[in-house]
Amino acid sequence: MSVRTRVAPSPTGTPHLGTAYIALFNKAYAEQQGGDFILRIEDSDAARSSKQSETDILDALKWLDLSWDEGPDIGGSYGPYRISERLRIYEAHANELIQSGGAFRCFCSQERLDDLRREQQRRSETPKYDGHCLALSASEIQRRMDAGESHVVRLRVPETGDCTFTDQIRGEISIPWQQIDMQVLVKSDGFPTYHLCATVDDHLMGITHILRGEEWISSCPKHVLIYDYFGWQFQELFHLPLLRNTDQSKMSKRKNPTGINYYRDRGYLPEALLNYLATMGWSMPDEREQFSYAQFTENLDLIRISPRGPVFDIEKLDWLNGCYIRDLSNDEFQTRVVSWAGNSERVEKIVSMLQERTERFDQVLPQVEYLLGDRKPIDKEDLAHTSLSEEDVLKILDFATRTLESASTWRSDEIGVALRQTAEICGYKVRDFVAPLFVALSGRKVALPLFDSIEVLGLELTRARFRSAIEILGGISNKKLKKLDKEWTTLTQT
RNA sequence: GUCCCCUUCGUCUAGUGGCCCAGGACACUGGGUUUUCAUCCCAGCAACAGGGGUUCGACUCCCCUAGGGGACGCCA
Numbered sequence: 001m002s003v004r005t006r007v008a009p010s011p012t013g014t015p016h017l018g019t020a021y022i023a024l025f026n027k028a029y030a031e032q033q034g035g036d037f038i039l040r041i042e043d044s045d046a047a048r049s050s051k052q053s054e055t056d057i058l059d060a061l062k063w064l065d066l067s068w069d070e071g072p073d074i075g076g077s078y079g080p081y082r083i084s085e086r087l088r089i090y091e092a093h094a095n096e097l098i099q100s101g102g103a104f105r106c107f108c109s110q111e112r113l114d115d116l117r118r119e120q121q122r123r124s125e126t127p128k129y130d131g132h133c134l135a136l137s138a139s140e141i142q143r144r145m146d147a148g149e150s151h152v153v154r155l156r157v158p159e160t161g162d163c164t165f166t167d168q169i170r171g172e173i174s175i176p177w178q179q180i181d182m183q184v185l186v187k188s189d190g191f192p193t194y195h196l197c198a199t200v201d202d203h204l205m206g207i208t209h210i211l212r213g214e215e216w217i218s219s220c221p222k223h224v225l226i227y228d229y230f231g232w233q234f235q236e237l238f239h240l241p242l243l244r245n246t247d248q249s250k251m252s253k254r255k256n257p258t259g260i261n262y263y264r265d266r267g268y269l270p271e272a273l274l275n276y277l278a279t280m281g282w283s284m285p286d287e288r289e290q291f292s293y294a295q296f297t298e299n300l301d302l303i304r305i306s307p308r309g310p311v312f313d314i315e316k317l318d319w320l321n322g323c324y325i326r327d328l329s330n331d332e333f334q335t336r337v338v339s340w341a342g343n344s345e346r347v348e349k350i351v352s353m354l355q356e357r358t359e360r361f362d363q364v365l366p367q368v369e370y371l372l373g374d375r376k377p378i379d380k381e382d383l384a385h386t387s388l389s390e391e392d393v394l395k396i397l398d399f400a401t402r403t404l405e406s407a408s409t410w411r412s413d414e415i416g417v418a419l420r421q422t423a424e425i426c427g428y429k430v431r432d433f434v435a436p437l438f439v440a441l442s443g444r445k446v447a448l449p450l451f452d453s454i455e456v457l458g459l460e461l462t463r464a465r466f467r468s469a470i471e472i473l474g475g476i477s478n479k480k481l482k483k484l485d486k487e488w489t490t491l492t493q494t
Numbered sequence: 495g496u497c498c499c500c501u502u503c504g505u506c507u508a509g510u511g512g513c514c515c516a517g518g519a520c521a522c523u524g525g526g527u528u529u530u531c532a533u534c535c536c537a538g539c540a541a542c543a544g545g546g547g548u549u550c551g552a553c554u555c556c557c558c559u560a561g562g563g564g565a566c567g568c569c570a
Binding site for chain 2: 110123126127176248307310312315320
């Protein structure tokens, strides 16, 4: 049987490094084995998924040269490759599970579930469904369905014993069934959840090896169970370690640039980034650290993946990227710098605000220095403001980041509207509110218009600069963060 | 809190019972080359989490403890 692997990102945000990391290993392994690598879009959460995000993710993977043999854009013989286009398949499978007793309908109200959860937490138990609707008779279920009562479909989970499965990297893993919740497989709106989609699709798409993030280990029993109920052959499992922040926690955008586009926009070479990702949890047999994708594919041995979560070290990535850049011929270097800097979309945006501020061409570069180059170093004093306390400045930087993260369209006018609104609801004058943002973004007191600059720099770079400014002010403690979370929720709800 | 996973220099890692008083790389420090800087070269710093076993012998196998991480959603 030919090897088939997949990566299944959910289009709910900007392209993530973790997706690239997982995609890299999946693709390389499939290629090495003469198999196929599949891209599937996991858009089962209709509310959070967006077409834009999907496009961005596909583009980012293409930038890294992580192309796929089958996917939503190019099709393939196991399609469609978007969850949202396969709803009938899941419906049929959910019904089959209900028939066979592997799943059941649950009519419990949100209130009952909330109460249950609270009670279980109070008793320090793992919160999970108590099986209330398991006791419903067939006629009762039929009556409530006929009455149009809203309900979900849940997975039936054994009450005793352990679920044992093998992770090829870690060995045998046993998890007590007691720990496993009776997972919702079909939501009350009729949409399937991840667990149903992923298992059904992996089987139907003939996936033979699953390489995914370690965070999925604890939901393996659910998947094992679904496969058992259907009588399907389970795939070989490989759980790759989670990329970590410097403090060892799971890599997150709050502490690290996690967006693929951040690395693209700062001028990392895709082959260098890929090479670096390949050294996370894995090493060449001869310990060579600089190697091409082809060499990686040739030497990859999944068993040699280390289960230990590696810290993503930007300093080492910088070194490696430097190696790649110096290896370029002069011609290649020129071509690549120009295509990076001269990204026509970006240049167009810059030109419009630059021209009216220019008397001689030698004034052009100094003005755009912070847009094309790194921001100048700043310190606490630069961020200080006469009518704002340090606390205010921190809050402004944090709330501005949140505002931008929830922006639906990335255009300067809309960014402006959104930021002004945030300033207003927080009770700041717009002029005061934008002052720290100006410094954080440009490293200067005088710069090109703020909202346009933000548009040009993009979310990833902007966020990184705001975050760095926050760090310069001493950072935001967990306690403070919780307070800000709360305040933000209150402010944005009203 | 419960369950699961993990544990070699600050960081990425080599190491599958003797080749290891632990090797490489990044970072850092010192020196050399260079009109400066960078590159490059050389040198240095620095780790087997702790405690018990098993064994002639343990970084490697087993157990316990500690620490770190993850999961516990009608998110994925």
